[in-house]
Amino acid sequence: MTLRWMSMQLWRRRVTGPLVALLITVLLMFLATHSLQNNREHDVSAVERKAQRSDGVMHPSSHHNPSNTHRQREQPRPDSDPHQHGRRKRSLPPIAFLKTHKTGSSTVQNILFRLGERERATFAFPYISYQFSYPNRFQAKYVDELPAGSSQFDILCSHMRLDLPQLKQVMPPNTVLFTILRDPTTTFESTFNYYTNVVPAFAKAKNASRVTGGKSALATFLENPDAFWNPHARANGPAKNPMSFDLGLNNVAWSLSWPSDLIQLEDAFHLVMIMEHFDESLVLLGDLLGLETEDLAYVRLNARAGHQVSPLERETREKIREWNSLDVLLYDFFFRLFWEKAKDYGLDRLNEDVAQLRVTRERLKQKCVSKEAVPPGELEDLLRPWQSETATIVGYKVREDLGTQDQAFCVRLVLPELQYHSHLYFQQYGRDMRAVPPE
Numbered sequence: 458m459t460l461r462w463m464s465m466q467l468w469r470r471r472v473t474g475p476l477v478a479l480l481i482t483v484l485l486m487f488l489a490t491h492s493l494q495n496n497r498e499h500d501v502s503a504v505e506r507k508a509q510r511s512d513g514v515m516h517p518s519s520h521h522n523p524s525n526t527h528r529q530r531e532q533p534r535p536d537s538d539p540h541q542h543g544r545r546k547r548s549l550p551p552i553a554f555l556k557t558h559k560t561g562s563s564t565v566q567n568i569l570f571r572l573g574e575r576e577r578a579t580f581a582f583p584y585i586s587y588q589f590s591y592p593n594r595f596q597a598k599y600v601d602e603l604p605a606g607s608s609q610f611d612i613l614c615s616h617m618r619l620d621l622p623q624l625k626q627v628m629p630p631n632t633v634l635f636t637i638l639r640d641p642t643t644t645f646e647s648t649f650n651y652y653t654n655v656v657p658a659f660a661k662a663k664n665a666s667r668v669t670g671g672k673s674a675l676a677t678f679l680e681n682p683d684a685f686w687n688p689h690a691r692a693n694g695p696a697k698n699p700m701s702f703d704l705g706l707n708n709v710a711w712s713l714s715w716p717s718d719l720i721q722l723e724d725a726f727h728l729v730m731i732m733e734h735f736d737e738s739l740v741l742l743g744d745l746l747g748l749e750t751e752d753l754a755y756v757r758l759n760a761r762a763g764h765q766v767s768p769l770e771r772e773t774r775e776k777i778r779e780w781n782s783l784d785v786l787l788y789d790f791f792f793r794l795f796w797e798k799a800k801d802y803g804l805d806r807l808n809e810d811v812a813q814l815r816v817t818r819e820r821l822k823q824k825c826v827s828k829e830a831v832p833p834g835e836l837e838d839l840l841r842p843w844q845s846e847t848a849t850i851v852g853y854k855v856r857e858d859l860g861t862q863d864q865a866f867c868v869r870l871v872l873p874e875l876q877y878h879s880h881l882y883f884q885q886y887g888r889d890m891r892a893v894p895p896e
């Protein structure tokens with residue numbers, strides 16, 4: 458069975474699925490009309506409740522934020538709006554961003570961090586450290602408590618392995634859920650090089666490469682991945698089909714439920730961004746969330762030093778695609794869906810908005826950044842991205858001639874994930890984050 462064939466089957470299901478749903482809806486409408494004619498005393502409030510329940514992607518049966526424990530904010534913040542539980546300046550919908558690994562997700566997260574901080578959103582942070590107990594499947598109990606005065610979580614955007622029903626227990630019903638995917642070849646290459654010492658399958662290949670005379674760890678691994686990979690080792694999750702793994706799919710092997718699991722994801726996600734079309738993705742995101750162009754401006758974060766990234770040879774690319782065939786399927790599926798959404802938005806309109814975003818992005822970069830691609834050794838602690846043992850991650854220097862307000866904005870624009878996370882956590886809870894307990 459070829460990937461192209463499987464991809465076409467999935468695509469056909471997408472087209473036939475809505476047709477079947479339409480037929481069922483027509484049938485139900487007919488039956489409902491019939492029943493209404495026979496029963497004039499039908500329960501209007503039940504219909505309203507149903508309409509409210511179906512108004513969004515999340516339908517939690519037991520919400521993590523029980524209203525019976527709701528505590529009112531004792532001292533509303535200065536710009537409070539009584540209609541928005543005294544917190545928001547704007548009506549931003551609740552947001553859940555599935556932060557996939559090595560896909561440009563830290564850049565997206567930084568946009569959400571800035572937005573959330575400015576809008577005084579309540580973040581759903583991990584109970585411990587920066588991730589929701591990754592690589593375990595997400596559980597509602599991995600989320601820290603709702604802070605005093607907040608009635609719901611507004612933004613969740615830390616790394617997790619997705620479990621939709623558990624996520625629905627945490628976030629409100631009208632949450633906008635989105636994620637980002639990247640070409641499976643470069644995703645895997647980046648994952649391998651960043652996590653060489655962390656993922657056991659990769660570390661084994663690295664050790665083996667020491668005796669294979671000059672071959673890189675990646676080349677050694679790709680020659681015979683199964684020799685290094687134990688699918689039962691917990692930390693080996695990202696070693697094969699890392700994006701499928703993060704989305705909670707079976708990443709080990711194709712299974713009969715895979716297509717329907719994928720369709721479920723399609724139904725649940727409002728948008729799946731494509732890293733190779735980052736700006737187009739942001740424009741669609743901005744449209745979903747009602748954002749201004751300035752809100753979407755960014756600098757590329759968490760990038761490896763240029764000398765560590767060399768173009769992959771054709772044979773290597775093919776081997777990576779073969780090893781990660783489910784990620785190829787996943788990516789191709791959402792790539793097509795992305796361009797369907799882009800067409801619905803209007804391609805001319807999209808191009809215009811992308812051009813405007815790029816002008817804004819460039820203007821803000823000129824205003825804020827004095828030097829880019831700065832090696833970690835030259836950066837002060839605050840602006841130094843976390844370094845893996847096997848990859849050098851570069852950062853930015855901020856201009857020194859800025860006024861206080863501009864400096865506050867510019868530092869946030871380039872602030873690495875861990876520093877920004879700690880800052881927001883402290884701001885939200887008035888205490889430091891919990892560290893991972895020693896094993």
Ligand SMILES: Nc1ncnc2c1ncn2[C@@H]1O[C@H](COP(=O)(O)OS(=O)(=O)O)[C@@H](OP(=O)(O)O)[C@H]1O
Nearest residue numbers: 558559560561562563564647735757758759760761
């Ligand atoms: N806007 C934009 N456009 C293109 N590429 C981008 C962008 N933002 C981040 N990146 C690249 O994404 C990689 C880092 O991804 P993540 O931030 O998701 O990594 S992490 O899992 O949070 O560690 C990392 O890829 P590699 O450099 O190949 O490792 C970044 O360079």
